[in-house]
Amino acid sequence: MGNDGIDAVDDGSRQGAWRRWLATATALAAGALLIGLVFLVASSNRQRDAALVRERHSYEVVIVSRALDAALARSEAALGRFVVSSDKQTGALYYDEWRRAGRLLYRLQELTRDDPHQAALGAELQRLYELRGRELAAPASQSNYRKGWEAVGLFYQAGQAVSLSRINEILTEISGRERAVLRQRSALAAQSAERSNYLAALLSGLGLLLVLAAVGLGWATVGAFAEQRLARRDARVEAERAETLEQAVAERTRELREANESLRLEGVERAAAEAQLRQVQKMEAVGQLTGGIAHDFNNMLAVVVGGLDLARRRLTHEANEVGRHLDNAMEGATRAAALTKRLLAFARAEPLLPEGLDPAKLISGMSELLDRALGERIRVRLHSEAIGWHVWCDPSQFENAILNLAVNARDAMAGEGELTIETSNVMLAAGQVGEAPAGEYVCIAVTDTGAGMTPEVRERAFEPFFTTKPVGKGTGLGLSQIFGFVRQSEGDIAIRSAPGEGTTVSLYLPRHIKQGVTGEVLTRTMSPAVAPADARGATVLVVEDDARVRTATVGALVEIGYAPIPSASGEEALAILAARDDIRLVISDVVMPGMTGPELADEIERRHPGLGVLFVTGFVGEAGDTARMSGRDLLRKPFTISALEAAVATALNRHPATDRAA
Numbered sequence: 001m002g003n004d005g006i007d008a009v010d011d012g013s014r015q016g017a018w019r020r021w022l023a024t025a026t027a028l029a030a031g032a033l034l035i036g037l038v039f040l041v042a043s044s045n046r047q048r049d050a051a052l053v054r055e056r057h058s059y060e061v062v063i064v065s066r067a068l069d070a071a072l073a074r075s076e077a078a079l080g081r082f083v084v085s086s087d088k089q090t091g092a093l094y095y096d097e098w099r100r101a102g103r104l105l106y107r108l109q110e111l112t113r114d115d116p117h118q119a120a121l122g123a124e125l126q127r128l129y130e131l132r133g134r135e136l137a138a139p140a141s142q143s144n145y146r147k148g149w150e151a152v153g154l155f156y157q158a159g160q161a162v163s164l165s166r167i168n169e170i171l172t173e174i175s176g177r178e179r180a181v182l183r184q185r186s187a188l189a190a191q192s193a194e195r196s197n198y199l200a201a202l203l204s205g206l207g208l209l210l211v212l213a214a215v216g217l218g219w220a221t222v223g224a225f226a227e228q229r230l231a232r233r234d235a236r237v238e239a240e241r242a243e244t245l246e247q248a249v250a251e252r253t254r255e256l257r258e259a260n261e262s263l264r265l266e267g268v269e270r271a272a273a274e275a276q277l278r279q280v281q282k283m284e285a286v287g288q289l290t291g292g293i294a295h296d297f298n299n300m301l302a303v304v305v306g307g308l309d310l311a312r313r314r315l316t317h318e319a320n321e322v323g324r325h326l327d328n329a330m331e332g333a334t335r336a337a338a339l340t341k342r343l344l345a346f347a348r349a350e351p352l353l354p355e356g357l358d359p360a361k362l363i364s365g366m367s368e369l370l371d372r373a374l375g376e377r378i379r380v381r382l383h384s385e386a387i388g389w390h391v392w393c394d395p396s397q398f399e400n401a402i403l404n405l406a407v408n409a410r411d412a413m414a415g416e417g418e419l420t421i422e423t424s425n426v427m428l429a430a431g432q433v434g435e436a437p438a439g440e441y442v443c444i445a446v447t448d449t450g451a452g453m454t455p456e457v458r459e460r461a462f463e464p465f466f467t468t469k470p471v472g473k474g475t476g477l478g479l480s481q482i483f484g485f486v487r488q489s490e491g492d493i494a495i496r497s498a499p500g501e502g503t504t505v506s507l508y509l510p511r512h513i514k515q516g517v518t519g520e521v522l523t524r525t526m527s528p529a530v531a532p533a534d535a536r537g538a539t540v541l542v543v544e545d546d547a548r549v550r551t552a553t554v555g556a557l558v559e560i561g562y563a564p565i566p567s568a569s570g571e572e573a574l575a576i577l578a579a580r581d582d583i584r585l586v587i588s589d590v591v592m593p594g595m596t597g598p599e600l601a602d603e604i605e606r607r608h609p610g611l612g613v614l615f616v617t618g619f620v621g622e623a624g625d626t627a628r629m630s631g632r633d634l635l636r637k638p639f640t641i642s643a644l645e646a647a648v649a650t651a652l653n654r655h656p657a658t659d660r661a662a
Helices: 004-085 088-111 115-143 150-158 162-211 215-314 318-348 360-366 369-374 395-412 455-459 478-488 546-561 570-579 597-607 643-655
Strands: 356-358 378-384 391-393 416-426 439-448 491-495 502-512 537-543 561-565 583-589 612-617 633-638
Touching: 004 088, 004 115, 004 150, 004 215, 088 378, 088 597, 115 150, 115 162, 162 612, 215 643, 318 583, 356 360, 356 395, 360 369, 360 378, 360 395, 360 416, 360 439, 360 583, 369 378, 378 395, 391 395, 391 502, 391 612, 395 416, 395 439, 395 502, 439 455, 478 491, 478 502, 491 612, 537 546, 546 561, 546 583, 561 570, 570 583, 570 597, 583 597, 583 643, 597 612, 612 643, 633 643
Parallel strands: 378 416, 537 561, 537 583, 583 612, 612 633
Antiparallel strands: 356 391, 416 439, 439 502, 491 502
């Protein structure tokens, strides 16, 4: 019985030891498991944090590459506007955007330094950025010095450079590679977060079991819960940060899309501006050409007309055949003079002699001329307002414009049809017709029933030397001449036409009213000029650089009873005026080497007040003094002796004799 008790005690001791050993083993196993789980959770959190850091790095690379692309695009767009407008603020915007692109490129190189391939692309991008900077510096420099055309050409060349497309390719490759890396890193971050969450849940379960066994394990479990809460908070913070990055990427994408649309619109506007610029350059170049030709041609015609007129005056008993040849030569020279006048009108270099006139009344007076020019098969209809407004323009140029339009209409109708000329009073808004400002205008509309124009022909109708007529039937200067006359008269012109519907050409000339008197129109009346009684035999100074024209003018003045003194330049003329006080009038050319005619007139007015100056010219556009000749006496080359006599008489009447010696 005692042995049984001892055995029971021993069995109890062994069972207690076994339980203690089992408890210890269980505690150690639980502790080891707990420690292992803690280390696993910590490692999982570190991996997750590292994955999020790499993910943010990839996001930043993508954002910086897109921002660099946008900065380069904005800088080149600003340079394009700077080249077109030469606006200094636009140029400063270009330089600011270009420097910002350089800073973004430096940041991109720092971000991609850990990737050898991306680093190599960044180095190449740096080289291309410096090359592109040199390519764009040339047009920027030219625009800064307001050399518009050179800047446009250099900018166009820069736009075709290989560096531009290569920069775009590199940026696209860097962004594409980083997006692929971003997807991988995002997947790894998601896996790390999932693994961390799983381990945290396992640790929480173990903690709940161990809290019943040991306070220490309970505290460990509490710590694990605390770490889990921190991990979730960090995950939430990172999720919010990722969402913020996504919003930033979306915003940058929207800005890039708007920038691309803006660049596209600017490209369209620039193309339109370049087309308009080419047209203006072409018109200006041809205008200068025709003006120069007309200048030389008029000098030669002045000699021809003067010589023929002088010979015809002295021809008293020669055979009729000689007289007929002289008349034919005079007619040919007169027609050549009319041609140069059309060239000058086209070039807008012909000084106008405007006066107040009633266009409806003037057109009505041209009825007989229009009937002869158009033929019997063309019916002419005239319509006008009951009370028509007046305009201020050159009547001869106006008549020539109407006659040109009528002849064009006759050719369009193949010699048979109806021509309507209508004058009306209109009010125009700004931009309603071409470049005409808002105001009151008289519209002269010439309408035919001809074949009409295609849109392509209508677009080129005012181009010089453009014509749809057969070879030898037209010079292509008619509408160009009308265009120049209307613009010189501060008006505008419009064409309405379609194939098979005829054509209407409308001239818009500003209404003219005498200042201070409502409805009273200022007009000038022309009367034959008669020289003053004391002007016969008066001394006249002739200033002309062309020896042939000078000789012909001197001979014509001798023929009509004056005493001319020849002079080859403005400087020589001033010296003669300083030495003589009997000169009543100075006849001067306009375009001369050295001192021009208007410059000479200004000096004469300063040194010899009251002395009259009569300008004789065939082309004033080259001297750039058309505005300065306004209101002065003017005689156009070539001229007849009768025209010279009338012009001299008018000038002497306007400037009576004065005692310059005093």
